[in-house]
Amino acid sequence: MIESCVPRLCFEQGTLTLCGVEKRLVDRLWHQSPWVFDSRVGCWRTDAMHYQAVAAVLHQRLASDWIDAVADWKPIVFPRQNLHSLRTDQSEALSAWLRTRRGVVVMPTGTGKTEVALHAIQQVSTSVLVVSPVRDLMYQWHDRILSATGVDAGIIGDGVYRVSPVSVTTYDSASIHMPRLGNQFEFLIFDECHHLPGQMRRDAARMSAAPFRLGLTATPERRDGEHQVLDEIIGPRLYTQGIKSARGKTLADYDVIRISVHLTPEERTRYEALGKTVREFIAKQREDTPNYDWQALCSDSGHNPSARAAMIAFHSKRSIEDRAGEKLRIIEDLFRLHTGEPVIIFCGSNAMARDISLRFLIPCLLSHCRKRERQDILAGLQEGRYPALVANRVLDEGIDLPEVNVAIVVGGGSGTRQALQRLGRVLRKNRYGRACFYEIVTANTRDELRSRARRRDEAFQKIKHEEC
Amino acid sequence: MLTKEQSIAEFDFQRQIVIPDRLVRRTHGHYLAVVEDLLRIYQDHVGEVRKNLHDRVRRRLQDVLDCPTRRIAAFCKLLDDSSEFENTQSADAARLRKRVFSQAAKSHPLVQTSDQLFDRDEAKIKAEIAHDLGMTWTMIEASLFADVIEFHRLRQAPQDLDATKLLARYNVAQTQAALYPALSMTVWASDDFKIVLRYAKLARLMHSISRNGEEYVFQFNGPASVLRQTRRYGVSFAKFLPGLLSARHWRMHATVLGPAKRRFALRLTSRDGLQSEIHSQDFDSSLEEAFFKDWQQLQTNNESNGWNIAREGTVLFRHQTVFMPDFLLSHPQHGEVLLEIVGFWTPEYLREKANRLRQFRDSARIVLAISETANQELHELDFLKVTFKTHLRAKQILALLRSEL
Numbered sequence: 001m002i003e004s005c006v007p008r009l010c011f012e013q014g015t016l017t018l019c020g021v022e023k024r025l026v027d028r029l030w031h032q033s034p035w036v037f038d039s040r041v042g043c044w045r046t047d048a049m050h051y052q053a054v055a056a057v058l059h060q061r062l063a064s065d066w067i068d069a070v071a072d073w074k075p076i077v078f079p080r081q082n083l084h085s086l087r088t089d090q091s092e093a094l095s096a097w098l099r100t101r102r103g104v105v106v107m108p109t110g111t112g113k114t115e116v117a118l119h120a121i122q123q124v125s126t127s128v129l130v131v132s133p134v135r136d137l138m139y140q141w142h143d144r145i146l147s148a149t150g151v152d153a154g155i156i157g158d159g160v161y162r163v164s165p166v167s168v169t170t171y172d173s174a175s176i177h178m179p180r181l182g183n184q185f186e187f188l189i190f191d192e193c194h195h196l197p198g199q200m201r202r203d204a205a206r207m208s209a210a211p212f213r214l215g216l217t218a219t220p221e222r223r224d225g226e227h228q229v230l231d232e233i234i235g236p237r238l239y240t241q242g243i244k245s246a247r248g249k250t251l252a253d254y255d256v257i258r259i260s261v262h263l264t265p266e267e268r269t270r271y272e273a274l275g276k277t278v279r280e281f282i283a284k285q286r287e288d289t290p291n292y293d294w295q296a297l298c299s300d301s302g303h304n305p306s307a308r309a310a311m312i313a314f315h316s317k318r319s320i321e322d323r324a325g326e327k328l329r330i331i332e333d334l335f336r337l338h339t340g341e342p343v344i345i346f347c348g349s350n351a352m353a354r355d356i357s358l359r360f361l362i363p364c365l366l367s368h369c370r371k372r373e374r375q376d377i378l379a380g381l382q383e384g385r386y387p388a389l390v391a392n393r394v395l396d397e398g399i400d401l402p403e404v405n406v407a408i409v410v411g412g413g414s415g416t417r418q419a420l421q422r423l424g425r426v427l428r429k430n431r432y433g434r435a436c437f438y439e440i441v442t443a444n445t446r447d448e449l450r451s452r453a454r455r456r457d458e459a460f461q462k463i464k465h466e467e468c
Numbered sequence: 469m470l471t472k473e474q475s476i477a478e479f480d481f482q483r484q485i486v487i488p489d490r491l492v493r494r495t496h497g498h499y500l501a502v503v504e505d506l507l508r509i510y511q512d513h514v515g516e517v518r519k520n521l522h523d524r525v526r527r528r529l530q531d532v533l534d535c536p537t538r539r540i541a542a543f544c545k546l547l548d549d550s551s552e553f554e555n556t557q558s559a560d561a562a563r564l565r566k567r568v569f570s571q572a573a574k575s576h577p578l579v580q581t582s583d584q585l586f587d588r589d590e591a592k593i594k595a596e597i598a599h600d601l602g603m604t605w606t607m608i609e610a611s612l613f614a615d616v617i618e619f620h621r622l623r624q625a626p627q628d629l630d631a632t633k634l635l636a637r638y639n640v641a642q643t644q645a646a647l648y649p650a651l652s653m654t655v656w657a658s659d660d661f662k663i664v665l666r667y668a669k670l671a672r673l674m675h676s677i678s679r680n681g682e683e684y685v686f687q688f689n690g691p692a693s694v695l696r697q698t699r700r701y702g703v704s705f706a707k708f709l710p711g712l713l714s715a716r717h718w719r720m721h722a723t724v725l726g727p728a729k730r731r732f733a734l735r736l737t738s739r740d741g742l743q744s745e746i747h748s749q750d751f752d753s754s755l756e757e758a759f760f761k762d763w764q765q766l767q768t769n770n771e772s773n774g775w776n777i778a779r780e781g782t783v784l785f786r787h788q789t790v791f792m793p794d795f796l797l798s799h800p801q802h803g804e805v806l807l808e809i810v811g812f813w814t815p816e817y818l819r820e821k822a823n824r825l826r827q828f829r830d831s832a833r834i835v836l837a838i839s840e841t842a843n844q845e846l847h848e849l850d851f852l853k854v855t856f857k858t859h860l861r862a863k864q865i866l867a868l869l870r871s872e873l
Binding site: 014 | 476530531533534535536537538539559562565566568569570572573576577578579580585586590593594597609612613615616617672674675676690691692694695698699700787788
């Protein structure tokens, strides 16, 4: 048959297939073969991300005696070029990447990673897919690409599936759709790429044949140690700018002010009562099972109504901490203190965000907001049409926030990375000079313990020293 | 389908099996009355917001001894899925928000304790805004976030759904959810191969096929499964399940990645009583159905010369292409002959059919029964064949078999 005469490399649902090649040839061409023989289709298969390497070997050893049916991408001519010129550190990052066109650039939030990427897009001039953690960021990339290149990028995600040679998407959508999209983009950009190593998400990189890859992040390390995967699926770390060298140059100086609120007597009574329910239940269990723990409680809640009651009590406790009425009063005071200055409030829950929004009638940026409303809220804060906004985790990373110099974090348990990311954004250098970072926690509750844990981190330590 | 957070499955480390949550009359008879109450909650509270409906469901299930939180959440999801909610145009709520927040911006910050500097009292400003909009503040508060999913209002309670059916749905949904972390699936089938393969294909699964006597063994997974163990096709297995449940005579074994990255087996057979709401059509067309009945008639009258008929009894396959001729004719001396009926189809379909026939030309003895119009289109097909105008008679085929074998 004809197909067995000429080796043929194809893209199939996020993988590469190599047909018409016998085992002998595979062994001869590759010392460490990425190929696995797939008897279901009668040819060799490997991950699409090996395309560049595999094609190079075939080209070198077989010259033009093979068919490359993978690439479905084309060069792009951008209608216009409207880019800011890069600072030295940004130029260094860009040229480090351009040498191999494959790897990770580490720069703190607020130091213009996006600019570096936009320059890379212009220079490489090919079909490109930008992958970001959340849809807000996806839309933000859409806007930035439009103003920098004049291209109305396609959108894949948020219920939209509009693929075009320049497109933006989210990690979740990318990992779902990459089997269909993997050969349409020659260039992939992973924004906040520390999100990529998740088991399912890494398919977004693995199932694409794109030879050119750029990862952007402020915090490449992951607690699970999986960040090493980035080397393989994006490329090595090419440029690192630490938060320390960035501080004071581009970011504003800042104070961290921590405010403890107390529960109202009614809240405290309820809080204690709920705590008692949990404690008594656990104490009772420990009479029989000395090492009865939270996990045991979770599994017992399936068949034991009092275990379930204890669990509900625990969650209600958390909810009281989160939504303590006193927090609203503190926010009122902070609003008075900073009248005329834009304020951003971050919340730990949607419910608290809506409480604040309803109390002060300020816009809240939650996941239900559509693109147009988000833009109105963000622009409104910048133009002074809105005095403040309240946001949940939606804004956790990388969103281009208007310049503010007052940020309030209300309760909400979160890890080091989230707090760092928040800091980065809030503390942009701005025309108001020194910035204020408030943290409101509920006194004598777990809320406070979580805040202490957060403060042990390096970035916070540094602030404390400077305050002294 | 349920989310991961609503799924319940027991991982038995001893036997290395996973048992999806299942409510059956023998052990969970009391759920019938409970679920009837849940349906009534939805029927009695059309117009209420989703959050309140869920609260009511939760309260009803709170004191049921053996009802974990996840089961409650799963019931909410299944009830929601079979109901209709008012989808307040997010534009409407967004417009209202914009008006309210813009108007309030002038009076920022709204304070509860006014002083000389700040006298914009919260209650007063809210009353003013309500007055300007011609609504009460309570109305504004109720519609300000009406586009948030939890605040969607129930428009129509589940229709044609009784407690038994909802429990059946629950059981299927839990088994589907248990398949999300599945790595691969093997199905042993002795009937309805076409149904099994069709739904597997619809779920975008890849197959390996082998024959074991009367039984076929189908192994399903996805393209990347040969490269590494991956849960990426778990959702495909879950989507495939209702189709599989609509077939007869099979058993299934799925390998599921469980806690501590250990592998567990999920086993199921067509006799386990999980009910599909898919009802696969018995025949592709009435033409085939009429022919089958005609032949059976001859067979009962002992006029079929020793030939027996079976529907879709053979699977021909080469890699990912499969071909299941409509009928398998078998004879004690003459062996097996496959019969494919080519009826009235579009030219594209006919060309595709011709390709497939050519591909499997040498894999078996194939006889074609082809309509005259289709025969004009595919006259170059080199097969033993009979043509027919509108109806195919069993005797035509028997005559062909007699003269050619």
